[in-house]
Amino acid sequence: MVSDREAPSGPQEYRLGHLLQHAQAELARKSAEALVPYGVDGRELAVLVVLADEETLSQAEAAGRLGVDRTTMAVLVDGLEDHGLVERRRSPRDRRRNIVRLTDAGLVCLERAEAARRGPLSAASSPRWTIGRRPRCCGRCGCSSSRNRRRSDRPVTRCEVPAWRSRHPCGQRICR
Numbered sequence: 001m002v003s004d005r006e007a008p009s010g011p012q013e014y015r016l017g018h019l020l021q022h023a024q025a026e027l028a029r030k031s032a033e034a035l036v037p038y039g040v041d042g043r044e045l046a047v048l049v050v051l052a053d054e055e056t057l058s059q060a061e062a063a064g065r066l067g068v069d070r071t072t073m074a075v076l077v078d079g080l081e082d083h084g085l086v087e088r089r090r091s092p093r094d095r096r097r098n099i100v101r102l103t104d105a106g107l108v109c110l111e112r113a114e115a116a117r118r119g120p121l122s123a124a125s126s127p128r129w130t131i132g133r134r135p136r137c138c139g140r141c142g143c144s145s146s147r148n149r150r151r152s153d154r155p156v157t158r159c160e161v162p163a164w165r166s167r168h169p170c171g172q173r174i175c176r
Helices: 009-037 042-053 059-065 068-082 104-124
Strands: 086-090 098-102
Touching: 009 042, 009 104, 042 059, 042 068, 042 086, 042 098, 042 104, 059 068, 059 098, 068 086, 098 104
Parallel strands: none
Antiparallel strands: 086 098
């Protein structure tokens, strides 16, 4: 099936893909850093979230909801059980089924880890991450950006240029 509109090709689509990939990698890195104090990683946190939604969920059902195979789920639950965050019990109705439940410690860990993980997420959705927004200048470098600044703009003490840049968008060295 051919659509009426062709997919864009050229450098712009690659740039957008690269930016999205870079943003996802940075967000994953910051989220992983935020979870370190709680002793869980992103996959283990996902297991805790799924288990918190329902009280009686089997290990196989949780694996299905997360889209992981049963072996991977067994390894994840083993690690969480070793840390006292979840417990396995035999189902009273079907002895072949393992019910996995959060412990009180698991619930506390989930709440704290989710709050810590939301920090990088809220920072990522702040206006500073808006694609296409140009950094503002502090006005001390004399670039055209500082000369064209409107008086109604809020004053800033430093150029709002990411730390990884060594130069202002105008080519001047960053004011520090």
